Amino acid sequence: MTDFTLADLETIVAARAASEDSGSYTASLAAKGIGHVAKKLGEEATETVIAAVSQDEDRLTSEAADLIYHLVVALHLRHIPLSAVMAELGRRTAQTGLAEKAGRPREPGQANG
Numbered sequence: 001m002t003d004f005t006l007a008d009l010e011t012i013v014a015a016r017a018a019s020e021d022s023g024s025y026t027a028s029l030a031a032k033g034i035g036h037v038a039k040k041l042g043e044e045a046t047e048t049v050i051a052a053v054s055q056d057e058d059r060l061t062s063e064a065a066d067l068i069y070h071l072v073v074a075l076h077l078r079h080i081p082l083s084a085v086m087a088e089l090g091r092r093t094a095q096t097g098l099a100e101k102a103g104r105p106r107e108p109g110q111a112n113g
């Protein structure tokens with residue numbers, strides 16, 4: 001188990017993308033722009049798909065980490081905070097009424113479902 005969160009990754013990506021550290025992969029990736037990052041994201045998605053149907057759990061875990069990292073970089077470049085993505089996921093969960101089953105209390109103003 002780890003207490004490392006996507007919010008931690010988002011903070012690190014923002015700091016490294018803004019850095020001028022020539023050793024930073026994030027800085028060099030971000031400098032290439034959203035078109036390049038989107039292409040990398042597609043490649044990582046394909047590699048994750050291939051790993052998903054393989055029998056290698058470690059490979060799938062590693063490819064999923066690459067995919068999520070590149071997604072966080074893409075969101076950063078498009079100025080979309082992870083909190084917006086989480087809010088969208090939360091809205092969808094609220095619509096299904098399954099939030100409480102996941103152990104989450106109903107938020108004030110949330111419709112009965």
Ligand SMILES: N=c1c2ncn([C@@H]3O[C@H](COP(=O)(O)OP(=O)(O)OP(=O)(O)O)[C@@H](O)[C@H]3O)c2ncn1[C@@H]1O[C@H](COP(=O)(O)O)[C@@H](O)[C@H]1O
Pocket residue numbers: 009012013016023024025026027040065066069
């Ligand atoms: N989570 C990641 C992460 N996941 C994947 N990668 C890099 O993503 C690249 C993907 O590998 P590929 O083989 O597809 O690409 P490549 O041939 O190395 O590079 P390209 O020239 O194709 O872009 C690898 O170089 C990985 O190191 C990451 N690089 C950085 N992070 C995070 O970003 C933080 C800051 O890293 P730096 O910006 O390097 O300081 C790190 O501490 C991590 O938290």
